[in-house]
Amino acid sequence: MTTDTTDLSTLAVPVAADPDLVGMMTDLFTAYREARTAPDQFVVFDESLWGQLEELGLTRLTAATESGGSGASWLEGAALLTAAAGAAAPVPLVEHGFLAAWLLEQAGLPNDGALRTVALPDAQGQANSVLYGRHAAAVVALWHDGAQWRVADVPAARVTITEGHNLAGEPADTVSFEVADLGAGAVVRPEVRDEFQRRGALARSLQNVGSAERALELVLTHVNERAQFGRPIGKFQAVQHLVADIAAESALARAATDTAVARAVESDWADPGVPFAVAAAASCTGHAASVIVRNAHQAMGAIGTTLEHELHLMTKPMLARRGEFGTVHEWDETLTAMAVAAGREGLWPLVLTGTTA
Amino acid sequence: MPPVSVSPGVAIEQPALTQLRLEVRAFVADAIRDGLFVPHVDTWLTRWDREFTRELGRRGWLGMVIPTEYGGQGRTFLERFVVTEELLVVGAPVAAHWVAERQIGPSLLRFGTEEQKQAFLPAISRGDVIFGIGMSEPDSGSDLASVRTKAEPDVVDGVSGWRVTGTKVWTSGGHEADAFFALARTSPLDPAHRHDGLSQFIVDLHAPGVEIRPIISMGGDHHFNEVHLDGVFIPDNRVLGQIGDGWMQVTSELGFERSGPERALSTFHLLAETAEAMQTQTLPTDTGVGRLTARISALHQMSFAVSTALQGHQNADTAAAVTKVLGTTTEGDIADYVDLLAPPGRAADDALHTLLHAAILQRPGFTLRGGTNEILRGVIARGLGMR
Ligand SMILES: Cc1cc2nc3c(=O)[nH]c(=O)nc-3n(C[C@H](O)[C@H](O)[C@H](O)COP(=O)(O)OP(=O)(O)OC[C@H]3O[C@@H](n4cnc5c(N)ncnc54)[C@H](O)[C@@H]3O)c2cc1C
Numbered sequence: 001m002t003t004d005t006t007d008l009s010t011l012a013v014p015v016a017a018d019p020d021l022v023g024m025m026t027d028l029f030t031a032y033r034e035a036r037t038a039p040d041q042f043v044v045f046d047e048s049l050w051g052q053l054e055e056l057g058l059t060r061l062t063a064a065t066e067s068g069g070s071g072a073s074w075l076e077g078a079a080l081l082t083a084a085a086g087a088a089a090p091v092p093l094v095e096h097g098f099l100a101a102w103l104l105e106q107a108g109l110p111n112d113g114a115l116r117t118v119a120l121p122d123a124q125g126q127a128n129s130v131l132y133g134r135h136a137a138a139v140v141a142l143w144h145d146g147a148q149w150r151v152a153d154v155p156a157a158r159v160t161i162t163e164g165h166n167l168a169g170e171p172a173d174t175v176s177f178e179v180a181d182l183g184a185g186a187v188v189r190p191e192v193r194d195e196f197q198r199r200g201a202l203a204r205s206l207q208n209v210g211s212a213e214r215a216l217e218l219v220l221t222h223v224n225e226r227a228q229f230g231r232p233i234g235k236f237q238a239v240q241h242l243v244a245d246i247a248a249e250s251a252l253a254r255a256a257t258d259t260a261v262a263r264a265v266e267s268d269w270a271d272p273g274v275p276f277a278v279a280a281a282a283s284c285t286g287h288a289a290s291v292i293v294r295n296a297h298q299a300m301g302a303i304g305t306t307l308e309h310e311l312h313l314m315t316k317p318m319l320a321r322r323g324e325f326g327t328v329h330e331w332d333e334t335l336t337a338m339a340v341a342a343g344r345e346g347l348w349p350l351v352l353t354g355t356t357a
Numbered sequence: 358m359p360p361v362s363v364s365p366g367v368a369i370e371q372p373a374l375t376q377l378r379l380e381v382r383a384f385v386a387d388a389i390r391d392g393l394f395v396p397h398v399d400t401w402l403t404r405w406d407r408e409f410t411r412e413l414g415r416r417g418w419l420g421m422v423i424p425t426e427y428g429g430q431g432r433t434f435l436e437r438f439v440v441t442e443e444l445l446v447v448g449a450p451v452a453a454h455w456v457a458e459r460q461i462g463p464s465l466l467r468f469g470t471e472e473q474k475q476a477f478l479p480a481i482s483r484g485d486v487i488f489g490i491g492m493s494e495p496d497s498g499s500d501l502a503s504v505r506t507k508a509e510p511d512v513v514d515g516v517s518g519w520r521v522t523g524t525k526v527w528t529s530g531g532h533e534a535d536a537f538f539a540l541a542r543t544s545p546l547d548p549a550h551r552h553d554g555l556s557q558f559i560v561d562l563h564a565p566g567v568e569i570r571p572i573i574s575m576g577g578d579h580h581f582n583e584v585h586l587d588g589v590f591i592p593d594n595r596v597l598g599q600i601g602d603g604w605m606q607v608t609s610e611l612g613f614e615r616s617g618p619e620r621a622l623s624t625f626h627l628l629a630e631t632a633e634a635m636q637t638q639t640l641p642t643d644t645g646v647g648r649l650t651a652r653i654s655a656l657h658q659m660s661f662a663v664s665t666a667l668q669g670h671q672n673a674d675t676a677a678a679v680t681k682v683l684g685t686t687t688e689g690d691i692a693d694y695v696d697l698l699a700p701p702g703r704a705a706d707d708a709l710h711t712l713l714h715a716a717i718l719q720r721p722g723f724t725l726r727g728g729t730n731e732i733l734r735g736v737i738a739r740g741l742g743m744r
Contacts, residue, residue, distance in 0.1 A: 011371050256658070
């Protein structure tokens with residue numbers, strides 16, 4: 001056996017989504033971004049984009065075909081979420097296609113494909129910050145009745161919506177359910193609660209990778225064009241270092257996130273190393289946002305702080321998203337519990353495989 | 358246009374590699390139990406053990422990427438990658454062979470003559486010949502092309518060769534090594550073409566005219582040296598490759614050098630010991646351990662993916678620079694993080710303080726050696742089209 005004759009695929013297999021599908025999604029969202037008018041303070045749901053995504057089978061890309069989804073893997077799903085976030089597409093892809101559809105599958109409930117979002121109501125039936133709540137035909141609630149977890153598909157007509165907005169200006173509404181409607185939901189496995197959290201956190205991490213990479217692109221264009229002291233500011237080493245750190249943290253976030261996706265896809269989420277990988281993705285991506293957001297705004301100067309500029313369409317959601325399915329601190333706590341349980345001998349296997357075996 | 362990314366991608370380790378890992382892991386577990394070594398930090402710089410190195414050679418874990426006809430194992434960079442990871446995370450004493458394994462072997466394979474390959478590669482693969490690197494000089498650090506060590510043609514007893522004169526510095530392990538590669542000027546500096554006129558010489562460190570003086574590090578250790586070359590005669594057959602190719606040679610293997618697992622794992626054993634101390638409640642449980650473990654996990658993936666890309670002959674220079682900047686920063690952050698948590702103590706008190714103090718003292722070097730992080734950020738900026 002020599003270096004040039006070894007079949008590399010017996011050693012390592014690169015993981016990537018179908019390039020044609022990725023290319024299609026990239027083109028679609030680039031065109032969308034380029035046609036968009038100046039950003040507003042509030043994110044407004046784009047019905048026509050949603051219709052277009054529906055037609056292309058992208059609104060429920062990763063949902064099972066039996067329930068009307070497109071049956072693609074999270075690898076393709078990952079490409080969709082990063083591309084959409086990079087265009088700041090104001091559509092509930094995660095809520096509708098990745099979470100609500102999955103919850104309904106877990107509960108064995110039908111899905112007619114009408115726009116849905118998800119909520120985790122409290123004991124009294126109230127859920128805060130439900131994204132796109134006001135636009136949903138039905139809200140899929142994951143609710144603990146005191147003994148077990150239930151999933152209820154509650155039509156909009158049976159909930160009360162109080163409109164609000166999150167940090168990113170996205171529709172983040174308070175949704176009040178009738179407790180009886182929640183109690184009538186289908187009982188699901190107790191693990192569904194944590195699995196839901198992981199799917200949500202991984203989806204948010206993927207979106208944040210998309211936003212980070214677009215922020216890097218915006219900053220690069222800016223520093224190459226903007227001149228001060230007679231030359232493009234990108235020629236100043238201090239500025240180059242700000243940008244290099246954006247690129248580095250984005251790459252780290254992508255590595256952690258793509259690893260979690262790959263592990264989930266390989267095993268249909270069954271690999272016991274998935275929880276560590278998702279927690280690592282949420283932690284790395286969450287902390288990366290601190291550097292990326294700060295440096296991007298610093299390199300962009302005052303113009304990047306205006307409503308008119310595209311940058312805040314990347315930076316505000318990055319900060320809003322990173323706490324949504326568990327705060328960064330909570331993910332660090334989860335990781336710490338795993339690391340401490342692993343101890344001296346177990347830490348390295350944990351790093352490699354997400355388990356101490 | 359696809360989004361800008363300097364990410365190396367993700368590659369999944371296959372069972373053949375995992376199997377190899379487990380073999381190495383079982384060996385080091387036994388070695389620790391049998392007292393062959395005590396786990397430490399930054400062992401690829403500070404822990405020399407020729408006998409341990411030879412044992413690795415006997416097990417086929419040296420010269421892994423050297424073809425069998427030169428006494429190597431004829432395996433892949435990926436197999437080498439997992440072996441080195443397993444040795445690094447337990448802080449095994451790997452400094453003796455590190456330089457020869459990582460860069461001298463691959464450089465000889467690529468640029469050396471047949472005679473040079475026969476002369477050195479089998480010995481490197483057995484762990485019998487130990488190399489150092491003679492690049493830096495008192496006045497040439499980051500600006501390596503400014504080296505002043507000079508080589509002038511000469512003939513001794515009918516053998517034509519070069520007389521090399523100059524001072525090399527920061528030569529890690531130079532006092533223990535058998536030979537080093539010295540970068541020298543073979544034609545005068547042309548300010549318009551600064552990278553021209555440099556050549557590398559294979560210098561026997563026991564040759565007449567070589568004087569090695571210790572430089573003691575701030576913790577009292579001796580791993581650095583100053584190497585004076587006073588008209589050392591180097592025959593033509595110890596010129597690496599072609600005269601004038603020195604710059605191309607020193608920059609060509611940088612992808613492997615920069616993205617290797619050692620760039621994030623120098624303090625891994627300290628992190629593992631910290632997790633253990635939290636488990637036994639010797640240290641308060643704190644979320645920094647989880648945060649840093651996650652980062653190391655992502656860095657492992659990046660480093661592995663860069664190796665996979667390089668093994669497939671793809672250029673990964675920018676991704677390698679990114680991996681090194683992040684990795685060396687993180688391994689240093691581990692030292693500082695544990696220092697924030699740990700009660701005061703003496704290195705002799707317990708394993709945690711032994712590792713912690715060594716890590717704190719070694720940390721400044723992490724982000725300097727092999728190209729400083731400031732220089733590497735410049736490399737990344739160039740990769741992004743800013744320069
Ligand atoms: C632990 C260790 C082991 C080493 N082993 C070896 C060895 O075996 N063989 C060998 O040849 N060398 C070795 N070196 C030397 C190493 O390669 C140099 O330290 C390194 O190249 C930096 O050079 P310098 O230390 O002279 O710092 P300088 O180049 O003087 O840099 C000092 C500071 O200035 C910054 N700086 C310099 N130029 C620029 C610039 N253009 N832009 C921005 N910032 C800049 C640097 O980033 C750094 O922060 C080792 C170093 C260390 C720390």
